[in-house]
Amino acid sequence: MASGRSTTSGIDRRLLVAALLAAWPAAWAAEGSCAKPVYLTFDTGHMDVAPLIADVLARHQVKVTFFAANERTKTGDGSLGEHWAPWWRARAAEGHEFASHTFDHVYWRADLPGGGFRVQASAGPDQGRLQDWTAARYCAEIDKAARRLEQVTGRKPLPLFRAPGGKTSPRFVQAMRDCGYGHVGWSPTGFLGDELPSQSHPNAALLDQALRGVRPGDILVAHLGIWSRSDPWAPAVLEPLVVGLKSRGFCFRTLREHPQWRDWIARKS
Template identity: 30%
Template sequence: MEREPLLSEEAKEQRGSGQEKEQNRYKQLLKRFQQIQPILLTLMILAIIGLSVFLVNEKMNVQRLQSSNSDFRKQIQALQVHDNLVIEKMQRIYRENENFQLRYGPIPARGGNADYPMKPKTVYLTFDDGPSEITPAILDVLAQHNVKATFFVTGNETPFGKEMYRRIVKEGHAIGNHTFSHKYGLIYASGDRFMDEVKRLDGLIAQETGVHTDILRFPGGSNFNGTLGIDFMRQLSRRCIDEGYDYFDWNVDSKDSEKPVQSKETITSSVKEQVSNKNTAVILFHDLSAKKTTVEALPEIIEHLKSQGFTFEVLRKGAYSVKFI
């Protein structure tokens, strides 16, 4: 019974010794943390600096890329401007030398509405002189084959003529100016007379369709050599361009105008032969009451062009252009 207090004191001493060891261990850990604290702070500062440098570099890289892309776009625009200037010079050469195009073939003309670069294997079906009684049949064939064409029309103030203007536009075709009267002696009497004819037809088309057309085709072609001569046509073609029009000739002749009624076989074979070596074809047809064989030839011609990989487009200002002068 007398030894129990001694054992209790021993336990107290052991307990006190344990607490002292824990305190010493904590002090040692605190001392070590205090020793490495500057190192940890330094590492944190370095990490923050590194991250900041990385973010700054990334921002600079993005800015450099944006600047590079802007410079690249400017270079592309400069090349396009240079390309258009070259084409304009070529067009002047074509207008000034009537034999140039016959020798070297047509050149492209690009503008704000045109694709860049030019599409390969493109065909433009064009119909002159309408509206006529075969215009509905032509439009029906085009609709059946889901292709579009360009109609260079003349003046027709009858209810039927006005309806044909509207139908041409409504069905997605292009409508162009072929002068109001198409009478050579009248329209080519002077430059002013020609422009009066063009403006009169423009007014009629706009009134019926809401379209203010800016494309035209000279009756007989831009190289028509009438009583005033080829120099007159050169001056007239420049005037048309100055007044906001683009004019179009052709590089494939269907030969449907070589006689009043051309055979379907001649029309078909003429087109097939002439498009065989072309990537871009502007085909001349005529929309006149007597040209029923032109309508008959159209389905076979369209199917042949599709089989040869051609896509069908309509002429518009700045599109692919064939100009005789």
């Protein structure tokens, strides 16, 4: 279609989910051993689809890791503001994990002589401004989001962070590791595409690509709402993706259980 919108109707999606549900028993049998784990993660966004995402995760008993920043939202005072605090507390009660995405969604832009970094926030009072920060200043920015997460959830976040956009340098990653935070990106086949334009990447194509491409051990990434996408990803893709991966023997785990990070988390906790 010229608009690039998904051609999969609501009825079609329900039929797909129903068909995949029929294939679940074999996947359930393998769930305990988890021979094919995947690690679904969500970064914050405008939060409009957050309730829907929570419903899908609860319905299918999927635990994920949320990377949170205080981003602008369609409703309320920011994704880590008071309006959304009950939503985060409910996710903690369900057993999800949390980690920092920096408080003001601060992008790394470049390494600077002397060990500092050029950065740019996309939220907060310095939104859009290029600034030069020390490593300690960026660490404090990670800490700020982690402290807020602990305040609203009552749970200590994981000693991990995700740089906005996944943009880093080796020196930047090491500097943050030195102050206690491991950087987590995502697998090449784990990029679920919800940031891409709907016109060139319709939901049906993104779902098909993920179901064909995801591999055991992959870290997957999506968002709690993308402002620029005209055809929202989560309502069309998340549930059939979860059901489809489970029907193929995949199981969902949090980053606390990831082999690259579990010892680090145990040492830092």
